[in-house]
Amino acid sequence: MKKKVLLPGVIAVILIAVIFVRINGMKVPVKTDTLPxxxxxxxxxxxxELYTSLIGTIVPETVVRISPEASGTVTQVAAKAGDMVQQGQLLCVIDTNKVQNAKNTMDNAKVTYKEAHDTLGRMSVLYQSGAVSEQDYQGYVNSAKKSEIAYKQAKEEYENQVSYSNIKSPISGTIESCSIEQFDKVSTSDQIFVISGEGNKIISTSLTEKLQRSVKPGDLVIVEEDRNNLQGTISEISGMADDKTGLFNIKIQLADANELSAGTSVKLSLCSERADxxxxxxxxxxxxxxxxxxxxxxxxxxxxxxxxxxxxxxxxxxxxxxxxxxxxxxxxxxxxxxxxxxxxxxxxxxxxxxxx
Structure with missing residues (x-):
């Protein structure tokens, strides 16, 4: 039977292990269980509360956009962008080719009405004396009434045509834009003036349908402007989406909005979800x-x-x-x-x- 011979390398490893055990006093690590x-x-x-960030624009609370009531040629421009105007002030004159015709019709109706009224006066005296029958007199009365109605209608049409020709400001405020010059051709689809009122300014922005369902008038809105946080309140929410954007327009009232320039953009944060x-x-x-x-x-x-x-x-x-x-x-x-x-x-x- 052959004897097993340890190789020199194996012997060296065993000797090192024996020396290590003697030095460390035969310490053997013991595994212990610890609880977390x-x-x-x-x-x-x-x-x-969950907040959604939006961008809003400072706008006047009252904005009027003016388009002609009748097509024609601009003969006079009496105001331009940036001008302050008063309610009833003339903005421009448009030759609609209908004013003179309406005036002629009114003048003719006025003459007819005067003649019928004078005739009725003479016939009234004759009727009282018995020289005119009841039936004939009633005919004069009816003619006078018809001529009076015709005159009033002609006068109203003339005044309408004059107002269509002479465009006046419906409010007091500032002209934000004027898109016409003298001799321009305009139609009823053209927007020729935009006027902002002198009243308070508001913040305008738009919401998606989901956000529109989540908010209501009176909800608070945080307005960030020039590193300052201001509190606004939702004052109006559109119930119909805008045709161009598909979004719902809302208005936000802000106490200090009048100190901000119209057209300025501000960052908004509004509560989109809340669990009380x-x-x-x-x-x-x-x-x-x-x-x-x-x-x-x-x-x-x-x-x-x-x-x-x-x-x-x-x-x-x-x-x-x-x-x-x-x-x-x-x-x-x-x-x-x-x-x-x-x-x-x-x-x-x-x-x-x-x-x-």
Missing amino acids: VVETVNPEVDTI QVITVPVDSVYYENSKPYVYTYDNGTVHKIFVEAGIYDSSRMEVKEGIQKNMDVITTWSPELYEGAKALIMNSGEEIKGE
């Missing part, structure tokens, strides 16, 4: 399994895994609709040793360890 230490909080009743006085937990304490949210809770040294129904959440807290109660201890620290039924120690505020 966790921190917990109780769910809080709180309000969560609901049970909340820290966002970091919520985990997901197959897209289903759950939390770990601590109960007398034991960890429980509880699936919850989550609501809205912000950067720090999440609304919990179902699954936990206010008196539960929700674990806020993560450990790979957390699972349903696991044992753990609890440490709150880093001072006291419980559950040993």
Whole structure:
């Protein structure tokens, strides 16, 4: 039988191991089981608000856009962009080729009315003396009434044509734009003047359909202007989407808006979702399994895994609709040793360890 011979290299390794054991006093590491230490909080009743950022524009509260009532040629422009105008002040004159015709018709109707009225006066005297019959006299009365009606209608048409020709400002304010010059041809589809009223300024912006359903008149809006935060209030919400943008226009009242220049852009933040006085937990304490949210809770040294129904959440807290109660201890620290039924120690505020 052959004897086993140790190679020189193997002998050297054995000698080194023997020397190491002697130096370290035969210390052998012993494996020990330790429980995870966790921190917990109780769910809080709180309000969560989610804000959406928008861009708004400072605009006058009253804006009038003027278009001609009749087509024609501009013969006079009496005001230009930037001018301050008073209500009733002449802005321009348009030759519509209808003023003179309307005046001729009115003058003829006036003559006819005067003649019929004079005739009725003479016939009235004869009627009183019995020289004119009842039937004939009634005919004169009817003619006078018809001529009077015709004259009033002709006069009204003439005044309308004059107003169509002489465009006047319907309000007092500032002309923001004037798009016509003398001898220009204009039609009823042209916008020739835009006038902003002298009243308060507001903020105008637009919302998507989802946001439009989430807000209401009276809601507060945070307005950021030149690093200052101001509070505004939604005063008007359009119920119909704009044909061009597909968005819903809203108006925001701001107490200090008059100090801002029209056309200035400001950043807006409005509350798009809100959950009032609901049970909340820290966002970091919520985990997901197959897209289903759950939390770990601590109960007398034991960890429980509880699936919850989550609501809205912000950067720090999440609304919990179902699954936990206010008196539960929700674990806020993560450990790979957390699972349903696991044992753990609890440490709150880093001072006291419980559950040993």
